[in-house]
Amino acid sequence: MLINLQHINKVYQQGDRQFHVLKDINLQIAQGEYVSIMGSSGAGKTTLIDVIGFLDRDFAGSYEFNGQPVRQMGENQAAALRNRHVGFVFQNFKLIPTLSIGENIELPLLYAGKRRKACRPLVEEALAAVGLAGSFRKFPNQLSGGQQQRVAIARAIVNQPDFIIADEPTGALDSATTKEIMAIFTRLHQQGKTLLIVTHDPKVGAQAERMVRVADGRVVDEGREG
Amino acid sequence: MRTSELFRSAFESLMRNRRRSLLSMLGIVIGIAAVVMILSISAGFQQNLNQTLTRGGSGKQTGTIYFNAKDTSSKLPSFTEADVSLAKAVPGVAKAKIQSWAGNQQDVKVAMGGTSKRQSWVLETVTHYNKRITRGRGLTAADNDLRHRYAVVSTGFATRWAKHHNQVVGSTVNLAGFNYQIVGVFRPAGGVNLFTNEAAIYVPKNAYAIGTAATSGNALNLTLTSSANSKRVLNQVAKALRKQGSAKNRGSYEVQDNAKALAAVGKILKGITTFIGAIAGISLFIAGIGVMNMTYISVAERMPEIGIRRALGAKPRDITNQFLLEGTMLTAFGGLIGYLVGSLLAVVVGHFLPFPVHFEGSAFWLAFLVSTAIGLLFSVGPARSATKKNLLELLR
Numbered sequence: 001m002l003i004n005l006q007h008i009n010k011v012y013q014q015g016d017r018q019f020h021v022l023k024d025i026n027l028q029i030a031q032g033e034y035v036s037i038m039g040s041s042g043a044g045k046t047t048l049i050d051v052i053g054f055l056d057r058d059f060a061g062s063y064e065f066n067g068q069p070v071r072q073m074g075e076n077q078a079a080a081l082r083n084r085h086v087g088f089v090f091q092n093f094k095l096i097p098t099l100s101i102g103e104n105i106e107l108p109l110l111y112a113g114k115r116r117k118a119c120r121p122l123v124e125e126a127l128a129a130v131g132l133a134g135s136f137r138k139f140p141n142q143l144s145g146g147q148q149q150r151v152a153i154a155r156a157i158v159n160q161p162d163f164i165i166a167d168e169p170t171g172a173l174d175s176a177t178t179k180e181i182m183a184i185f186t187r188l189h190q191q192g193k194t195l196l197i198v199t200h201d202p203k204v205g206a207q208a209e210r211m212v213r214v215a216d217g218r219v220v221d222e223g224r225e226g
Numbered sequence: 227m228r229t230s231e232l233f234r235s236a237f238e239s240l241m242r243n244r245r246r247s248l249l250s251m252l253g254i255v256i257g258i259a260a261v262v263m264i265l266s267i268s269a270g271f272q273q274n275l276n277q278t279l280t281r282g283g284s285g286k287q288t289g290t291i292y293f294n295a296k297d298t299s300s301k302l303p304s305f306t307e308a309d310v311s312l313a314k315a316v317p318g319v320a321k322a323k324i325q326s327w328a329g330n331q332q333d334v335k336v337a338m339g340g341t342s343k344r345q346s347w348v349l350e351t352v353t354h355y356n357k358r359i360t361r362g363r364g365l366t367a368a369d370n371d372l373r374h375r376y377a378v379v380s381t382g383f384a385t386r387w388a389k390h391h392n393q394v395v396g397s398t399v400n401l402a403g404f405n406y407q408i409v410g411v412f413r414p415a416g417g418v419n420l421f422t423n424e425a426a427i428y429v430p431k432n433a434y435a436i437g438t439a440a441t442s443g444n445a446l447n448l449t450l451t452s453s454a455n456s457k458r459v460l461n462q463v464a465k466a467l468r469k470q471g472s473a474k475n476r477g478s479y480e481v482q483d484n485a486k487a488l489a490a491v492g493k494i495l496k497g498i499t500t501f502i503g504a505i506a507g508i509s510l511f512i513a514g515i516g517v518m519n520m521t522y523i524s525v526a527e528r529m530p531e532i533g534i535r536r537a538l539g540a541k542p543r544d545i546t547n548q549f550l551l552e553g554t555m556l557t558a559f560g561g562l563i564g565y566l567v568g569s570l571l572a573v574v575v576g577h578f579l580p581f582p583v584h585f586e587g588s589a590f591w592l593a594f595l596v597s598t599a600i601g602l603l604f605s606v607g608p609a610r611s612a613t614k615k616n617l618l619e620l621l622r
Contacts, residue, residue, distance in 0.1 A: 046622070055537065055616055076541045083539020090621075096531050098242055110227050111539040116234070155538070 001064075002162060002194060003029040003052060008061035009059070010047060021047045022059065023217040029196065030119055031162070034189045035223070036208035037198045044217040045198045046167060052196065053086050053165045054078045066143035066162075085109050087156025089166035093148040096142040101151050108159040126154035130184055146177035153184055163194035170204055227544050236551035243524075250520045251560035253513025254600065256591045258564025259571060263353050265592075266572035266583045268499045270347040274581035275491060287450040289460040295477040297365045305446050306472045313446060316463045318454030331425055339390030347383060349401060350425035351434045354399065355412070362395035362410030370430040377406040380426040384411045401429065456483055509597065514557070514604040521553045521608035532612055533620025542613040549612050553605025554598055561597025563588055 010022040023042050029035055029052075037045050046062045050056040051063060054070060057078060063070040065081070073081070084115050087108075088094075095104050102123050118218050130150040139146055149169060154166050166185070170178040182204060189195055189209075213221040227235070240247045291313075293304035305324045313322040335344040354377055360491035361380075369376050377399060379387065384394045387408075391397050398405050406429060414424050446467075450459055460481045467479045525532075532545055568584065576583035 050618060055621070076543075079536065079539050079541040079544075082537065088537050094530075094534050094537075094621075096534060098531075107535065108538045110231050110235075111535070111544065112543075113228055115228060116231060 001028050002031045002066060003006045003027070004064040005052070006062040006064075008048075008051060008059055008063065010056075021217050022051070025061070025217075027212065027219055027222070029163075029187040031194055032189075032192055034185075034195045034207075034209040035197070035210045035212055036205040036210070037196060037214060038200065038202070039214035040200060043214045045214050048214060049165050049167060049196060049198055054081045058211075061128045079111075081160065083108055085162040087153075087159070087161040087164040089149070089152050089156050089164065089169045091168040091171040091174075092184065093140075093145070093152045095148055095155075097140050097152060098219065099139075099145070100136065101132075101138050101140065104140070104151060105155045105158050107199055109154065112159055122158055123154075126158040127151075129157065130154045136222065144177075145173055146180060146226070149173060149177075149181055150184065153181075157188065163189065163196060168194070168199055169197065170199070170201065178204070192213075227540070228549075232431065232544075232547055232551060233555075236548055236555055239548075239552055240556060246520065247556060250517055251556055251563070253516045254510065254557050254560030254597055255564040255567060257506060257510035257513045258561045258597055259568035260509060261503060261596075262504060262565050262568030262589055262593055263572045264499065264502050265583055265589050266504075266569065267579070268495065269584035269586060270576065270579075270581050272492065272495055273584050275488070275495070281593060287452065287456045288449065289448045289456055289463075290482040291448065291460070291464055291475055292480040292482060293444040293445070293473055294480060297471070300436075304473055304477075309446065309467060309471050309473075312466050312470060313448060313463045316459060316466055318450050318459035319448055319463060320451045321449040325445050325447045336399060336401065336427075338386055345386070347424045348428055349427040349429065349434075351431040352428050353431055355428040358413040358415070359410050360413050362408070362411070364410055365428060365430055370432050373433045375404055375406045375433045376409045376428060376430065377401065378410045378412055378428045379408055380414050380424075381411055382414070383426045397521030401427065402434070404434075406433075435483070442454065469470075510600060513560075514600040517553050517557055517601060518604040518608060521549055521605050522611070524552070524606050525549060525612045529615065529620055533617060536539075536613075536617050537621060545613050546609045549609035550605045552604065553609070557601030558594065558598045561593045564597065565593040568593075 005025055005027040008022050008025040008027075009020070012019040012021055025048065027048075037048065039045050039109065045054070051059055054065075054073075057071055057073060061071075061073065065085070070078075070081075082088075095101075096107075099107075102120075105123045106116065106119045109122060114166055124133070127135055130153050132147060132150050132152075132154065133145075135143070135151070139149070143151065143177075149172075153164075169185075172183055173181060185195055185197065186207065195208070197204065197208060203220070205211050210223040211221070212219060212223050310322045310324060313319055331348055331350045333346050334349045336347050337344050351455050352365065353370050356366075357371065359378070360381065361384075365376060365378055379394070379399075387394050387397070387399070392600045394408055394411055397408055399408055400406075412428075414426075446463075448460065448463065450456055460483055464479045464481045468474055471479065532540075535545065536542075572583045572585075
């Protein structure tokens with residue numbers, strides 16, 4: 001099992017108030033699955049994928065990734081895990097504006113210890129996979145929202161991660177562009193990638209094989225039939 | 227991240243904000259340039275001092291024995307050749323020479339011709355003089371023996387003299403009531419010499435009647451071997467003279483250790499240099515604070531970028547190293563430029579000074595090390611703070 005969450009609980013402290021954000025989550029995701037995580041805002045979807053994506057290790061319960069326990073890891077180990085196993089796609093693209101497209105996509109490879117020369121062909125490959133071949137030297141502010149999101153996806157896949165986490169990837173895009181982006185995700189899944197897509201848009205969520213519903217910090221529907 | 231990529235990344239980041247980088251570098255450049263310039267000039271001054279005090283040049287140990295006559299009106303010589311042999315017999319003495327001291331110099335008023343106003347010039351009596359003659363000839367020992375009233379004058383004197391006379395060599399000048407024929411012109415040595423004034427007119431000693439006794443203030447110049455303990459050897463010579471010197475009953479012998487005098491002056495010089503260096507050091511400190519400030523601002527500005535990098539797999543130390551490197555590259559490069567600017571300035575200023583400026587290779591490494599150290603020291607704080615913030619807060 002790729003991702004195995006057992007009895008995950010998370011509490012936020014704000015001032016002297018406590019928010020129990022994740023309540024006894026049990027969730028398993030296997031390699032190659034296309035999962036959408038749906039729920040209204042404030043339900044805890046984002047917090048859940050923060051935990052799954054090794055961004056947040058402050059939780060109670062057990063998270064095993066490929067059989068390896070995550071909670072006891074230090075920050076350096078978690079960073080290495082993120083670099084090696086996860087590709088992130090965010091709602092507002094999160095590209096570094098002062099770097100070129102190619103330099104943005106390169107980053108996971110550089111942090112994996114590669115030389116810049118070795119990165120170039122891999123970056124070009126990723127750009128081609130999202131339909132943006134030849135954009136290496138352009139800058140983010142020269143691209144449309146949809147194009148920027150494609151760059152973000154290219155960045156997410158360039159280091160061949162085990163799974164891709166997308167947090168509301170089409171939230172800032174119009175319906176036509178949304179269709180294009182979702183087509184890319186479908187293609188990635190067909191190539192065998194594991195996808196976790198957080199969304200509140202039912203149309204987007206329906207494109208996944210399995211829909212996990214989250215409400216008020218709990219998984220209310222695991223989306224597994226039978 | 228690979229170290230080579232870290233360097234490249236830091237460099238590109240600095241180049242992206244060229245104006246800001248240059249301004250931050252400016253403080254270091256100025257500070258290092260000031261230090262290098264001061265060090266070069268003071269090193270040149272000290273070297274010149276060394277050469278002047280150790281009259282043999284070439285760093286040989288020297289010393290002087292002075293004789294103070296009890297009866298200052300006596301015309302008997304303070305040192306004779308017997309004394310010279312006595313001194314040479316002491317182990318550790320390489321050379322010994324009787325020298326007429328600056329007491330043989332005096333000011334004379336010379337009517338330069340034309341107007342009736344007299345000019346004051348420094349005159350020195352010698353047994354012979356043959357250095358840097360540019361016109362005519364010098365004074366020979368024969369001139370002295372025969373008491374010829376001849377004179378050799380400096381080029382400065384000759385220039386003034388030529389304003390009212392058709393020729394210099396061959397003309398007659400009146401010195402202290404007597405007429406002397408100018409037989410030659412010499413070029414002064416120049417340079418800064420703290421212990422003697424170079425004379426403008428040289429005349430044979432025997433031809434010139436001096437009011438003051440020739441015995442007071444005469445000195446015996448000694449050059450010691452390099453392995454000699456200067457204090458001990460000089461004291462031994464003085465002891466030998468007190469026992470068997472030709473003038474032992476007429477006065478007292480006094481030792482002057484040139485090495486000590488040199489060390490004393492050197493100490494003062496070092497003190498001044500250290501003081502000025504400290505002031506320059508303060509300017510470097512202020513420059514470092516500027517670098518620290520810039521790095522803090524840079525970090526704050528790039529917080530979202532830091533969040534993204536960490537999400538992609540940057541370890542906290544990758545982030546810290548990036549900012550540390552940016553700050554250090556800035557100061558190191560500034561130090562290099564500062565060294566070049568400071569050296570250039572030292573050369574320019576050196577043209578206006580009477581001694582050459584002195585460059586040491588160690589100054590370069592000092593500049594490089596100090597500037598790099600400043601970069602490291604003042605970037606550590608901001609670089610560390612770049613990873614303090616919670617990753618989740620950065621991302622959302």
